Amino acid sequence: MNLLCMTFLTLMKLHQSPAGASPLRIPAAPPQPPAGPSEADQKFAEEYLHLFYGYQPKPDRRKRAAASRDDSDQTMGFCHKVKKMQRFFGLTPDGKLSEETLTVMKKPRCGLSDVEPYGGAVRWRKRTISYRIAGENLPFPASRTHKAVRRALKLWSSVSLIRFRRREAKEADVSIAFFSGAVFSADHGDGSPFSGKGGALAHAFLPGLGIGGDVHFDSEEEWTLNSTGISLPVVAAHEFGHALGLSHSPDPGSIMYPAYNFAPSLELSFDDVKSIQHLYGENPNFHLQSLKSPPPKTPDKCDPDLSFDAVTELQQEVVFFKDRFMWRKHPSFVETRITLISSLWSDSVPSHLDAVYENVEKNVILFFKGDQYWKVQHLILQEGFPRNISDLGFPSRIKSVDAALHFRNDRYTVFFTGHECWRYNELRAVMEGSPMLIEQQWLEIPFPLDAAVFYEGFVNFFKGNKQYKYDFGQNRIVSVSRANDLMDCEMGKSNKHIS
Numbered sequence: 037m038n039l040l041c042m043t044f045l046t047l048m049k050l051h052q053s054p055a056g057a058s059p060l061r062i063p064a065a066p067p068q069p070p071a072g073p074s075e076a077d078q079k080f081a082e083e084y085l086h087l088f089y090g091y092q093p094k095p096d097r098r099k100r101a102a103a104s105r106d107d108s109d110q111t112m113g114f115c116h117k118v119k120k121m122q123r124f125f126g127l128t129p130d131g132k133l134s135e136e137t138l139t140v141m142k143k144p145r146c147g148l149s150d151v152e153p154y155g156g157a158v159r160w161r162k163r164t165i166s167y168r169i170a171g172e173n174l175p176f177p178a179s180r181t182h183k184a185v186r187r188a189l190k191l192w193s194s195v196s197l198i199r200f201r202r203r204e205a206k207e208a209d210v211s212i213a214f215f216s217g218a219v220f221s222a223d224h225g226d227g228s229p230f231s232g233k234g235g236a237l238a239h240a241f242l243p244g245l246g247i248g249g250d251v252h253f254d255s256e257e258e259w260t261l262n263s264t265g266i267s268l269p270v271v272a273a274h275e276f277g278h279a280l281g282l283s284h285s286p287d288p289g290s291i292m293y294p295a296y297n298f299a300p301s302l303e304l305s306f307d308d309v310k311s312i313q314h315l316y317g318e319n320p321n322f323h324l325q326s327l328k329s330p331p332p333k334t335p336d337k338c339d340p341d342l343s344f345d346a347v348t349e350l351q352q353e354v355v356f357f358k359d360r361f362m363w364r365k366h367p368s369f370v371e372t373r374i375t376l377i378s379s380l381w382s383d384s385v386p387s388h389l390d391a392v393y394e395n396v397e398k399n400v401i402l403f404f405k406g407d408q409y410w411k412v413q414h415l416i417l418q419e420g421f422p423r424n425i426s427d428l429g430f431p432s433r434i435k436s437v438d439a440a441l442h443f444r445n446d447r448y449t450v451f452f453t454g455h456e457c458w459r460y461n462e463l464r465a466v467m468e469g470s471p472m473l474i475e476q477q478w479l480e481i482p483f484p485l486d487a488a489v490f491y492e493g494f495v496n497f498f499k500g501n502k503q504y505k506y507d508f509g510q511n512r513i514v515s516v517s518r519a520n521d522l523m524d525c526e527m528g529k530s531n532k533h534i535s
């Protein structure tokens with residue numbers, strides 16, 4: 037059965053250009069076919085929402101007479117859960133099983149729910165926790181597996197007053213085991229079978245007696261000890277967070293974010309550190325350490341000093357990039373939520389980008405970093421990419437681009453590099469002529485730029501924590517505001533914590 041969601045999207049004026057403004061733009065052909073999700077995807081999504089968002093399909097639905105009302109209840113319940121999941125992951129909360137919603141659902145993740153009440157302050161009443169690793173199904177020789185586990189435990193013990201002690205006996209506070217879903221038995225004794233490769237990677241139990249504090253890994257994943265494949269230390273660090281009493285965090289910079297995070301390094305974020313210290317107190321050694329290398333903070337969209345790496349139009353949205361994060365602003369939804377670049381485009385697209393633009397006509401997105409660029413279509417990196425930006429016609433003295441501005445109607449893109457700008461003809465795929473000076477082409481705008489994007493008929497240029505609204509018709513800046521002016525921030529109020 038296909039549960040179709042009602043949508044309340046209002047038709048919007050795509051591009052309101054002021055009179056005389058030259059970038060008149062036609063709506064491009066919709067790149068995504070409006071076909072609904074397949075039966076298999078629908079089933080998958082129902083199961084996913086059941087496991088992680090408490091969705092309860094009504095099994096007796098078909099038996100009932102006059103099912104229409106019932107069905108609409110069911111649909112409302114389903115859409116509500118889809119929206120909940122979309123909000124959690126920073127997707128457009130339209131309640132629809134879009135290609136990107138399904139893509140995010142299919143990412144490897146933790147097997148614990150994102151909404152279950154975790155009871156708030158469940159924690160161990162002692163400071164020294166014993167652990168043991170069951171010997172079966174280990175992904176690596178025992179000594180290397182132990183080393184990976186120790187690395188993950190140490191993350192938590194080095195910032196808080198918790199201590200871990202390894203024990204050989206059968207009983208330990210935290211029993212760590214690897215279970216295979218398919219080979220031995222579907223269920224390894226706790227009612228939550230693993231699904232084989234992909235899907236849930238591991239799960240854990242909150243502090244308590246018996247199974248409390250235990251951590252189970254799916255032995256069928258491709259575990260690694262480095263940043264390729266699924267990193268055992270990274271997943272273990274997340275699960276030990278649960279074993280110590282932490283629940284899932286909607287902060288994509290947190291190690292307690294439920295989706296497997298293609299984080300470049302194994303480290304706790306500022307919020308992880310605060311959460312564990314709240315439960316167990318601060319390790320006195322941590323204070324000195326943190327002065328030298330403070331734990332990373334997730335960028336705050338309402339930080340008055342926020343700057344962006346790149347900004348682009350994407351369909352009807354505006355997307356703001358910063359480090360490994362992005363915010364998406366949809367015209368029909370007030371909230372702009374943070375998510376990981378990798379949650380959508382996997383790890384094929386790098387973090388700390390220089391420039392991004394969407395070519396609507398060709399339905400591709402181009403990402404620039406250093407002297408390379410990546411081309412993505414339908415969320416998938418195209419073959420042969422990344423490529424060298426010299427392929428686009430830049431001379432070898434150009435090592436990177438600062439910003440890219442795509443003109444949908446006129447089918448060209450302006451690249452900004454230092455004090456120069458370049459015009460790239462998208463139809464003929466060539467750079468037109470020689471570069472121009474920014475100060476002659478775009479009066480008064482600062483350079484080098486951080487980002488540029490069309491927004492409501494103006495061009496918005498970004499540099500540092502400022503945004504310059506440029507009127508194409510008058511050829512001048514009409515207003516200057518904070519770079520994060522388009523975020524839904526109340527003045528003077530920080531919305532860092534996503535509720």
Ligand SMILES: *[C@@H]1O[C@H](CO)[C@@H](O)[C@H](O)[C@H]1NC(C)=O
Binds near residue numbers: 259260262263264
């Ligand atoms: C990462 O580990 C895997 C197996 O654990 C190994 O095959 C691969 O070569 C390693 N990669 C790097 C870059 O060290």
Ligand SMILES: *[C@@H]1O[C@H](CO)[C@@H](O)[C@H](O)[C@H]1NC(C)=O
Binds near residue numbers: 407408425432
């Ligand atoms: C890209 O091309 C330039 C100029 O040909 C060259 O200097 C540079 O090394 C190339 N970069 C990469 C990553 O191959």
Ligand SMILES: [Zn+2]
Binds near residue numbers: 146147148284
């Ligand atoms: Zn988890």
Ligand SMILES: [Zn+2]
Binds near residue numbers: 224226239252
């Ligand atoms: Zn289990």
